[in-house]
Amino acid sequence: MRKTETFYDVIRRQGITRRSFIKFCSLTAASLGFGPDAKTAMAEALETKERVPVIWMHGLECTCCSESFIRSAHPLVKDVVLSMISLDYDDTIMVAAGHQAEAILEETKQKYKGKYILAVEGNPPLNEDGMFCIDGGRPFVEKLKYVAEDAMAIIAWGACASWGCVQAAKPNPTQATPIDKVIRDKPIIKVPGCPPIAEVMTGVVTFITTFGRLPELDRQGRPKMFYSQRIHDKCYRRPHFDAGQFVEEWDDEGARNGYCLYKMGCRGPTTYNACSTVRWNGGVSFPIQSGHGCIGCSEDGFWDKGSFYDRLATINQFGIEANADRIGMTVAGVIGGAIAAHAAITAVKRVTTKREKTDV
Amino acid sequence: MSLFDPLATLDAHGERAVERQSVYVYEAPVRLWHWINAFSILMLALTGYLIGSPLLSMPGEASANFLMGYIRFNHFAAGQILAIALILRIYWVFVGNVDARQIFYVPVWSGRFWKECVHEVRWYAFLISKPKKYVGHKPLAQSAMFLMFTLPLLFMVITGFALYSEGTGRDSWEYSLFGWLFSIWPNSQDVHTFHHLGMWVILVFTMVHIYVAVREDIMSRQSIISSMISGERMFKDLED
Numbered sequence: 001m002r003k004t005e006t007f008y009d010v011i012r013r014q015g016i017t018r019r020s021f022i023k024f025c026s027l028t029a030a031s032l033g034f035g036p037d038a039k040t041a042m043a044e045a046l047e048t049k050e051r052v053p054v055i056w057m058h059g060l061e062c063t064c065c066s067e068s069f070i071r072s073a074h075p076l077v078k079d080v081v082l083s084m085i086s087l088d089y090d091d092t093i094m095v096a097a098g099h100q101a102e103a104i105l106e107e108t109k110q111k112y113k114g115k116y117i118l119a120v121e122g123n124p125p126l127n128e129d130g131m132f133c134i135d136g137g138r139p140f141v142e143k144l145k146y147v148a149e150d151a152m153a154i155i156a157w158g159a160c161a162s163w164g165c166v167q168a169a170k171p172n173p174t175q176a177t178p179i180d181k182v183i184r185d186k187p188i189i190k191v192p193g194c195p196p197i198a199e200v201m202t203g204v205v206t207f208i209t210t211f212g213r214l215p216e217l218d219r220q221g222r223p224k225m226f227y228s229q230r231i232h233d234k235c236y237r238r239p240h241f242d243a244g245q246f247v248e249e250w251d252d253e254g255a256r257n258g259y260c261l262y263k264m265g266c267r268g269p270t271t272y273n274a275c276s277t278v279r280w281n282g283g284v285s286f287p288i289q290s291g292h293g294c295i296g297c298s299e300d301g302f303w304d305k306g307s308f309y310d311r312l313a314t315i316n317q318f319g320i321e322a323n324a325d326r327i328g329m330t331v332a333g334v335i336g337g338a339i340a341a342h343a344a345i346t347a348v349k350r351v352t353t354k355r356e357k358t359d360v
Numbered sequence: 361m362s363l364f365d366p367l368a369t370l371d372a373h374g375e376r377a378v379e380r381q382s383v384y385v386y387e388a389p390v391r392l393w394h395w396i397n398a399f400s401i402l403m404l405a406l407t408g409y410l411i412g413s414p415l416l417s418m419p420g421e422a423s424a425n426f427l428m429g430y431i432r433f434n435h436f437a438a439g440q441i442l443a444i445a446l447i448l449r450i451y452w453v454f455v456g457n458v459d460a461r462q463i464f465y466v467p468v469w470s471g472r473f474w475k476e477c478v479h480e481v482r483w484y485a486f487l488i489s490k491p492k493k494y495v496g497h498k499p500l501a502q503s504a505m506f507l508m509f510t511l512p513l514l515f516m517v518i519t520g521f522a523l524y525s526e527g528t529g530r531d532s533w534e535y536s537l538f539g540w541l542f543s544i545w546p547n548s549q550d551v552h553t554f555h556h557l558g559m560w561v562i563l564v565f566t567m568v569h570i571y572v573a574v575r576e577d578i579m580s581r582q583s584i585i586s587s588m589i590s591g592e593r594m595f596k597d598l599e600d
Binding site for chain 2: 163218219220224228229230233239240241242243244245246248254259262263267269270296299300301302305311312313315323324325327328329331332335336339342343345346349350353
């Protein structure tokens with residue numbers, strides 16, 4: 001078996017001399033205000049620390065996360081895959097196939113017990129004993145549980161692994177289930193989005209490899225650094241929202257002037273993601289900049305909240321499609337009618353009893 | 361309790377003059393809370409509806425307009441006032457009189473309560489001609505206020521602050537206090553929807569509340585509307 005490459009090996013492989021490497025360590029140690037011993041400690045850490053082994057598995061999914069990942073610009077995905085992590089297994093992009101590939105999976109699991117990162121794209125369907133997703137001759141859910149046993153942590157890539165996404169939308173015939181509902185004894189970091197932003201994905205990987213631990217997570221298990229603000233909070237069209245300037249129709253003056261897409265069903269106000277700051281394709285654009293509202297793809301159950309073009313969410317509980325206002329107004333109308341009827345009966349009753357009394 | 365002397369005369373219809381009793385029921389903080397609620401709920405419902413379904417677009421530059429900003433500001437300000445009033449009111453539950461406690465629970469364990477509920481339902485169904493006299497709320501009013509006002513109000517304050525924390529950020533006290541709501545409903549769009557439905561529950565309650573208050577003021581044997589201004593419950597046993 002080949003020796004695992006350390007960070008120092010990578011640095012040397014990229015043409016940096018040992019002299020420059022030591023200079024870098026002393027300079028960094030001095031600028032951080034550490035003592036004289038720090039440079040040796042740093043150099044030693046970089047020389048001995050192995051790159052983090054990563055196993056990347058694919059469940060019920062569309063590979064859009066991988067597609068997004070390979071388009072990362074900062075850092076470049078080749079630096080991530082070839083220098084920062086040791087991507088030992090990824091059945092979609094690895095050279096090995098079949099039994100060879102499965103052998104690597106087994107080897108990594110044993111050799112780096114409790115040290116590797118398991119990155120999961122997609123989710124396991126649980127219905128029919130998991131038969132809706134077969135990977136390497138067995139249900140994906142079994143493979144997932146097997147590999148997760150010895151993982152240090154799990155990255156749940158995308159809306160599928162984090163929330164369930166389209167395969168878990170009602171009525172969810174395969175019972176597709178997000179990772180955190182299947183694996184409960186490992187730290188799980190959710191990186192939702194359909195797909196997640198490339199730089200967010202590589203950013204999470206960079207953080208884990210640099211600091212050897214998971215970044216700070218929010219209540220839902222998402223990294224705070226990318227998911228603590230809504231699209232709406234940093235949207236460049238926000239001034240139009242505050243001013244009360246909205247696109248009313250797709251081809252109106254407001255649409256041409258770049259007004260807020262709130263009335264067109266934009267999910268920016270309820271979607272936590274970094275699109276409005278990091279943007280897509282190397283910072284070129286993001287949906288709202290292209291004139292279309294956010295569809296809230298990084299949120300739980302975003303397929304089941306009604307049309308992407310309605311402001312108010314659809315409520316489906318009564319067998320009919322309605323929103324909060326329609327239900328509210330209907331109930332208010334019925335109660336209003338009942339009140340009017342009751343008042344009328346009261347009045348009639350009062351008049352008749354009065355008459356009876358005067359008749360007597 | 362004060363007693364009015366019976367007037368020893370007959371009225372225009374030749375009926376016997378009546379003895380009127382009045383009891384001090386609603387203490388000043390309770391009455392104040394009622395009217396603060398009335399006005400802030402009016403403001404909250406109006407601005408809240410406009411946040412969900414905004415007005416037509418404003419013309420001109422964005423820098424010259426702040427309509428949505430003002431609407432939201434009024435919503436948040438009214439919400440804060442409502443919340444503070446609710447906290448003070450809950451304090452008053454413990455230090456106020458027995459009637460200050462009434463709409464914060466329903467005595468489901470009391471057999472008498474259920475019996476009186478049935479009696480009151482029969483009164484509203486026109487099956488009996490004379491309602492019972494109550495110093496505080498009637499049993500149906502108590503249940504309706506607890507289930508359709510006090511609880512929804514609490515729900516609205518909690519969801520309201522949770523939604524407000526979306527703007528103030530993850531490090532705000534609003535998020536530390538009410539962020540747990542997003543553990544129950546991870547997609548805040550659901551919380552928005554429930555908050556919206558809560559408004560309709562309170563509005564429907566208000567409709568019934570106003571109708572019944574006016575009706576009972578006319579039909580029943582006690583004052584209702586003026587009691588929430590003066591605090592005195594007047595008993596008018598005209599036909600006794």
